[in-house]
Amino acid sequence: MIDDREILTPQPAPPSPDVVRELPILPLTQTVLFPGTAITVLLTSPAAIGAVETVQGSGSTVVALTQRAITDTSEEPGNLYSLGVEAEVARVLALPDGALSVLLIGRWRVMVEAVDRRVDVLVGRVTVAPVAPVAPNQLVRPRTVLLELLEQVVALSRTLSPRLLATAYATADLQLLADLVASELPLSVPQRQQLLELLPVDQRLAAVTLLLTEERELLRREQARPGARKTRASRQQADAEPFSLPSLEHEPALREGTKEDVDHLHALLAAACLPRAVQLRADEELNRLDLLPPGSPDYAVVRTYLQWLATLPWQATPSKTIDLRAAAQILDDHHYGLRKVKDRILEQLAVRKLVGGDQAGSILCFVGPPGVGKTSLGRAMAAALGRPFVRVALGGVHDEAEIRGHRRTYVNALPGRIIKAMREAGTLNPVFMLDEIDKLGSDMRGDPTAALLEVLDPEQNRAFSDHYLDVPYDLSQVLFVTTANSLEEVEDALVDRLEVIELPGYTEEEKIAIARRFLIGRQIGANGLSATPITIPTATIRQLTRTYTFEAGVRGLERELGALCRKVARRIAEGRSYPRRIDPRLLPSLLGPERFDYGLQLKEDEIGVATGMVWTTHGGDILQVEIGVVEGKGSLLLTGQLGEVMQESAQAALSFTRVNAKRLGIDPRRFEKIDIHVHLPEGGVPKDGPSAGITVVCALVSALTGRKLKRTIAMTGEVTLRGRVLPVGGIREKVLGAYRAGIMHVIVPAKNKPELLEELPRNVQRNLQCTYVTMLDEVLPVAFVENPLDFPWKPRKRSPKPAPKNAEALPS
Structure with missing residues (x-):
């Protein structure tokens, strides 16, 4: 709906409030009509067009009611405000697409007691809203203050016409004066409706006066900072909350709220123990925040930035003394087998213990097929070191900004995943896992692999640069661990920064041991069989690994064990008999036919x-x-x-x-x-x-x-x-x-x-x-x-041809 407001002279006296009339309801979208003003609206809905066609040419009026929300049922009676304005349909223009352009002239406020739907038209039973009389001498001072403020606002504004000021001075009716000014201020629809429903004239004048005061101060600040200018339309759109009289505060109160924000952030930054360079940047932004008005767009941007600086960890948590025996026990408790991998991890911990600092050691990269325990190894390392563990999944990341963050010039900019994970860790020296680095991609938005080169290079990550923070951040104390299924798709420059540790698939015996130590108990508990445990012998586990799974890890094996437990759980819940020992012969009836085949030696020796x-x-x-x-x-x-x-x-x-x-x-x-x-x-x-x-x-x-x-x-x-x-x-x-x-x-x-x-x-x-x-x-x-x-090959010797029988003997 499009409206084009006009300013009119006062209208005739309204009917008595005791008279109940039936009038068509004209639903309005995203606009409010005030008495004494005129607007041109574009009508497209059947209910609005039907209301206009009902009164067109008869000289009658309609009731202009604003919709509460724009939905599929916007024109239902429950979605309309109960107080509106009786309006005259002054002009109707039919458009080629079937819509109507209508000029409405507001007369007076009316209360809608009930609404009925008659075919495509809404009809309401309405009465004129009563207005308590006020002595004219009591409103002389408020009128003078309002006109003075309006004159200042018109002089400062680029959108308000001088014609408004001339009409306001010529308007003697204070009710019309308040409505006239309210209709021209950049207010949201809920704010306009609240002013329309404010019936006492003195309260309405006071509310409009406070709104003019706010508008004047805002325009003054915009002129002082041209770069922060906010248009009337954007202010109206951004102001989503309806106003009430107690919320209309003067400038001193607003500045007091700003000071509380600045003091709170200053205390947080002081407790964060920022490095000197970062502290200077924070002080600069604090001073800037102190000068910005709370309604400015830059205010929220600067405040969010300072909150990030205050909540990021800038100090390392003291690590506990590394006990290699305890670390080895933790690794054994978390994983079965993988002796070579565990030895390399313990070597890494031993180096850190001897050096006594967090900078020693290389960056490990666990490479292996899915399900062999790469991610859980990182968790075990964190448990052995007594440090927090954070993980960032890099699968499907194509944008460099996911790693480095967006610059603050972008709307809704935030730091990258590295900085977000560091805030989650709460310390400067966590165990940081970059998962699935082989799944990184690149496109027109940049190459995230290039950003990781700085993160994983000990010579560069002492001053990691996130585009959002725009200050150096120290990552040298972080213990980075990466994982990948294959290194074929990883750039050589990145692989060069890693120490690759191959995690081969588990053997059949290892899978059986893992199932007995970890998986069976976990699935029995997860499926509610703790009170009625079942037995899964080794032969059954072996059969599962051979004919129901085909993998290097144990995820599929755990799923099949869970499926067995669910089959038993269902029988228990239904009160049926269930097997307490699941032998291999029961697997086809529980899990279906065998899904995989594995090689077997031939039954007899063959040729070829x-x-x-x-x-x-x-x-x-x-x-x-x-x-x-x-x-x-x-x-x-x-x-x-x-x-x-x-x-x-x-x-x-x-x-x-x-x-x-x-x-x-x-x-x-x-x-x-x-x-x-x-x-x-x-x-x-x-x-x-x-x-x-x-x-x-x-x-x-x-x-x-x-x-x-x-x-x-x-x-x-x-x-x-x-x-x-x-x-x-x-x-x-x-x-x-x-x-x-x-x-x-x-x-x-x-x-x-x-x-x-x-x-x-x-x-x-x-x-x-x-x-x-x-x-x-x-x-x-x-x-x-x-x-x-x-049996080497030997050519056959040709035997000599026999002599003919009738051959004569040669002479000697």
């Missing part, structure tokens, strides 16, 4: 099939390499969704076999008459890497010689054209995956031996036979039932 060991993000496993030989023209076919590196490895294996064909018992001429098909099952799973080299060679030699490979042996290793066996990665997971599949003998590169001896569990080392090789000639005797090197 070799068992290899593979690594996945969820752990190790075994995979059979199959070779098929058919008549052809010497081509090599590779299937099973093999990556480029694995394809090259298969080519190298074929070349080695052809070069050493005679030694291996293969006719060299045969390669020109056959096609070789290399296939790795589970074609829907991508496979890559060079570690299947010796496996492909063994399967190829077996297929070409017809000699069987041992089903109880699994192997891994990269092969060269000269037959050398090179080391591979993920050896621990590969060997454990083979051990889980029932393989009791593995062939691995000799250079992987130190890693296996260090990381392989003792019980696996006792039960598993490992053959360490450097050349393929060492692999073949172990992998084959019959060593092909013992």
Whole structure:
């Protein structure tokens, strides 16, 4: 609704307040009509258009009532104020879009006793609002003061017309004078409605006088500070609270409230023990705040900034003496296994204990698949040090301002996540975890990774610069810990600042131990089974890890244990019988069919099939390499969704076999008459890497010689054209995956031996036979039932042709 106000002369005398009449209701949106004034409004709602069409051309009047709120039911009777103005519809203009432009002339205040809806028109039973008479001599002084203030306001304002002042001086009726001035002041709709409902003339004049006083002082301050000028429209929009007479305070009271704010902030800043440079900046902002009026936009900005300075920690909390034995116990209580990781953490704590300061040590980065305990390791470190722990999740962050904050020139600016977390920690030396740094992104708003370079560099973070604070902040005493699932997407400059600690996936035995020590008890308590505990034996946990989960961590295992507990809890709640011991045979009935399959060793020795060991993000496993030989023209076919590196490895294996064909018992001429098909099952799973080299060679030699490979042996290793066996990665997971599949003998590169001896569990080392090789000639005797090197190929000798029977003897 758009209104265009006009100033009118006094109207005729109103009817008696005792007369009850029925008049159409015209709902007004975001405007209030005062008696003695005229406004042009744009009507679009059916109820408003219907009210105008009812009286159009008849010379009748309508009741202009303002809506309390703008909603889908704005024109319902309950959403209209009960006091409005009877108005004459002076002019109606129909617009092409169906809306009406209407000129309304306010006459007098009316009280609406009841409202009825008749089709699309609201009709109200109204009476004229009574006004108590006041002796004219009692209002002479208030009228003079109001006119003097109005003259000053008109002189200062750029929006009020001098015509208003001339009309005010010419208006003898004090009621109309108060309404006239009120209609022109920049007030919100609730404030205008309160003035309309203020019936006593003397109170209305007093309220308008106080509003003029506030407007005059505000205009004076705007002229003193041109940069802080606030337009009439913005003031009206920002003033959301309805006014009341007690809240209309004079300038001294406002300044007193400002002084209390400044004194309170000064006390907070004094208690914060700010560094000298920061203290100077805070004093400067305090002096600026003292000069700003509370209604100024800069007042809230400066006040919020000083509150941030006062509530941030500027001093380190004294750390307790580091007890390495207690720290080791805390780490063991929080996590099972991860011995290498725990040792590195204890080394970090030992360095800090010996140096005696918080600046020693490097920044750790825990890298590993989901669910292996990276975040909880940070919490355990904080518990061991006796420091607060804060965590910032960086997944999905694309804006540099998320790290450094926004400059205060932006609306609603705030510090970045680093400073917010420091305030949450309450100390200058917390354990600060930056979680999922590999999930950071970048776009047109900047690169948050670049901002982290300063945060994680000990040479730079002594004076970290947040755009909002704009003062140096010391992060050198913070113990930063980062986590990532993979470092492939992390910039090299950031990785260079980190000490990377790999967290491999848990082995099957470790998962079982974690489930028994932590997960089962947690899920029994979470599902209300503490009073009726159930037993989940080791065999059931092992079956869950093998056929119902496929992961490196234990989150999926915990979910399945929780599902078992919920099944039992439901039976208990329904009063049915329930299993107190959940054996593996009950899992299909409780959790459904098995969801995953894991590799198992072959049931018998076969020709052309070799068992290899593979690594996945969820752990190790075994995979059979199959070779098929058919008549052809010497081509090599590779299937099973093999990556480029694995394809090259298969080519190298074929070349080695052809070069050493005679030694291996293969006719060299045969390669020109056959096609070789290399296939790795589970074609829907991508496979890559060079570690299947010796496996492909063994399967190829077996297929070409017809000699069987041992089903109880699994192997891994990269092969060269000269037959050398090179080391591979993920050896621990590969060997454990083979051990889980029932393989009791593995062939691995000799250079992987130190890693296996260090990381392989003792019980696996006792039960598993490992053959360490450097050349393929060492692999073949172990992998084959019959060593092909013992049966080299020898060309057949041609026998001489017999002489013809009728040939004559040669002369001697």
